[in-house]
Amino acid sequence: MKTALLALSATLALVAVPATAKNPMVGGAAMYSTKTIVQNAINSKDHTTLVAAVKAAGLVDTLNSKGPFTVFAPTNAAFAKLPAGTVETLVKPENKDTLTKILTYHVVSGRITAGQIASMAAHHHGTATLTTVEGGKLMFKKHGKGFQVIDAKGGKARITIANVMQSNGVIHVIDSVLMP
Incomplete structure (x- = not known):
């Protein structure tokens, strides 16, 4: 099973997203597919807490590296929901x-788009599961026109902005913090 997941992750990392796709605005700022995850996140007024946390954890260099990475990025409002x-x-x-x-x-290794999540879910009875860099699992279920992410503790986050392409991956903005 683990080998199959690794093979699927490797395959998904090779799937390209058209370079002509226009990125959505995030936190009032333009997101550039030529910039890294951190370079773009710094410009989003909705992700100042996430950026501060990434700096405090010493993950800036990692998220500026080649990757590719898929980041489910909680907003400031998501962090504000915590106690x-x-x-x-x-x-x-x-x-x-x-x-x-x-x-x-x-964070998930590879560049995983919302379309890929939808395709995986379609092939697995409506849900998709991805393994995080931390080693835990995230489950994805169709929710309205988009997807809901369910963490290890049963907490739920909605993907509010999908497919924000980066030079080293993709960001999906979420409305809650996920817990391993």
């Missing part, structure tokens, strides 16, 4: 390991 003081506690140096685990749970 009071959670973000402030997580970004403290002594909590770096926990923060890194949570953030890498939002």
Whole structure:
């Protein structure tokens, strides 16, 4: 099973998205397919908490590297849903390991588009499952016109903006923080 998942991930990473596809605006900023995940995220006013967390976890260099990566990027409003003081506690140096685990749970190896998620779900009774860089699983189910992401604890996030192409992957904006 693990071999099949690795083979599927490798195959999906090779599927190209047309270079002519126009990226949606995110957080009031243009997103450029020629920039990295971090270079674009820094410009989104809706992702300042995520960017601060990525910096605190020491993941900037990783998310600026070649990748490719698929990032399910929680908005500031998603982080605000967490219990009071959670973000402030997580970004403290002594909590770096926990923060890194949570953030890498939002990342999948490869460039996985919403269309690929939909195709996988169509072939697996309406759900798709992806393995995160952290090693956990994310399940995807059709929800309205888009997809819902279900984390290991049963928490749910909606993909609000899909297919924001980056030079080193793709971002899907989500409305809740996922927990491993």
